[in-house]
Amino acid sequence: MALLEVNGLRIHFHTRNGVVKAVDDVSFSVDCGQTLAIVGESGSGKSVICYSLLDLLPKPPAVIEGGSALFDNEDLLTCSADRMRQFRGNHIAMIFQDPMTSLNPFLSIGEQLIEPLIYHPHKSLRLGRNDARAEAIDLLREVGIVNPESRFNSYPHEFSGGMRQRAMIAMALISKPRLLICDEPTTALDVTIQAQILRLIKNLQKTRDVAVIFISHDLGVVAGIADHVLVMCDGKVQEQNNTDAIFYQSQSDYTKQLLSAIPQGAKTTANRSQPGAPLVEVSNLKTHFRDLSIAANKSSSQEHMIKAVDDVSLSIQKGEILGLVGESGSGKSTLGRSILQLVPPIAGNISFEGAELTALSSNQLTPYRRKLQMIFQDPYASLNPRMTVYETLAEPLLYHGLANRKTVSQQVQLLMDDVGLARSSMRKYPHEFSGGQRQRIAIGRAIATEPEFIIADEPVSALDVTIQAQILALIVDLVERHNLTMLFISHDLSVVRYICDRVVVMQHGKLVEQGNTEQLWAEPQQEYTRQLLAAIPAADPVQERQRWGRH
């Protein structure tokens, strides 16, 4: 008998536009000490399943139409609210995607950890504050937090993203659950941290013999961690099998499609860079910010500056895609914004086509703005929600005088063809599009002014893996057709390897290493680069297991 057995689960959402079958006849089971990965794109219903297990779905609109979810032979879907509270507190725990929004910013980490212990529903099981504290500190140590005694009193904002996720895991484990549900726990994290967290979850599972349900949109991430994989699409199970079978003998077309969307291996095209003088040349660029967390007791302004970009020099040839990689906080986004003069650098030079951008006033800069464009990470935030696609795309054309009011509609339509959007959706607003389509709009806006140079700041990080592949293909296609030059910022090294000609690696605001992509992959010169490359999850269970040293 499995720990959790879900049978024929059907969940419908009753919305204005009719009934959406979010989960349609899904069955699976998980045993103690086993990991089930549920994989699918956003909207496939994978999170809905897990939320329904803990009765966390908003009802209405959600209605559980049928099925059962037996946890120790007790149906989670029909039990009373009181019983559900006991399950939530003691038997089933959940880890969410974004550790920052899941933690209360006004309570110290330790205080949040001991809460379930000192306010336990059974009075007899309540612990005293000191005992609870001791237990919490042990647990913090177990999830790999250094100096747990002093960290106990820290607040969430004083933790890094990876540490916060560790704290979240500790919180989930404090009540010694038997089932741990992880909802995209590593999606918001850097690749090196992701590898650590995955390993932590795996180790904890072994030592504590818990069952794990691991939700992800990325098959590559689950290769090393899952025993079984369930692939979902549009609320239906596409395929369900043990991990090796899913990866090596996938049956359904959809699984094959997901696997093929994972960027793997080297790019297939030749180096695109064109000879001649560099298009963009950055020399000794420095961008510093005041550190707001210690600005209150400002003694000397010089000491408390964050050196986001610290003496960086690089040059970009016409026609090439230069990858800029590094972890969050390495200064790579700031470098991109500094080149575009969106953030003023404090020292150094940026020359574009021989013109010195740092010396120009904002008015003198306007003609260059047309030639320098940017694609942002989050297509939900980078489009004005009150402007239609037409308005968004027409604005740069009209503003820079590239179209007049008669021709603009025609040009917008051509632009929409260019980025693969249906002309009929011209009058729609951003919220009516999916993430991938929105990113197409944002890309259309960037290429509207026929720029020479585009900075793409993590353009595919917020997207599902299949959509990611489409957008990458679009970017490569546009670069080649329009003879663009691009600085491609990303923390995802497999993506960078797939499309970039050359790569620079950044750490703590400094350039660590640069070189041609394949050369860098084959012979990384610096320890940091080696670490980054080693942390990339491979979509290959055998390889992953070898790497993690389990059999």
Next chain:
Amino acid sequence: MKASSQSTEQHSSLWLDAWLKLRKNRLALFGFAVLIILCVVSLLTPWIAPYGYEQQDLMLGATPPSLEHWLGTDIFGRDMLTRIMYGGRVSLMVGFIATAVALVIGILWGAIAGFVGGRVDALMMRIVDILYALPFMIFIVLLMVVFGRNILLLFVAIGAVEWLTMARIVRGQVMALRKQEFIEAAYSMGLSQWAIIRRHIIPNTLGPVIVYTTLTIPSVMLLEAFLSFLGLGIQPPQSSWGLLINYGVETMEEYPWLLIFPGVTLSLTLFALNFLGDGLRDALDPRAAKD
């Protein structure tokens, strides 16, 4: 020039879509219709009112509603319907004009302070704080002493106080908006600051602004009543809804219709405003569900 010719097209689309959406919202249309009727009646009052607003009939005194006087008469025998119609002229004018003054100053002030930030923001908001701190009554009395009693002054005085809160609301909105990527995208496109404020910032602050506006109009009407009651606003025998309600309260026990009818008229106006305001807010937000 280039920017301005564009902006008509920019805005026509958001506003056109909003209008199409509003037309399908019955409650909002009802509110709109009520407001239109009230305004038309107010405009035409001098010609259609059954009596003169100061026309007394002391022998008659206060009478309940009858065929001659549909809404009854007050203690001086003046026709209530007539007085409510004349009162509406003052109340609606004060409500709309003072709120419009508050809107224009408040939005511009708040948007500029929030967008430019830094020292400009600090200076502009300290000015707001200082005006907040000035006792309202003293401010009004000073104005009256210097400029004499005047209905225009009433608009200025009320508008000058009400824009402060509007400025704060807009500033908060703008500060949150300013950090969004689509504003950065507008920068990287080379748009001027003014174009960014007008085309990207202000349309996105409309939701809270409209809601606050629908709350400001009634509070302005009541403020006028309060000032008039103190003898600083309009004077009897002229009337306004606020004044009528104030007098009605005093004689509530003997002559309840003197309170009920102006009260119902004011409530109806407020309901209409709220329905229209809610409808407008939804209509101007493309994300709100379309039916």
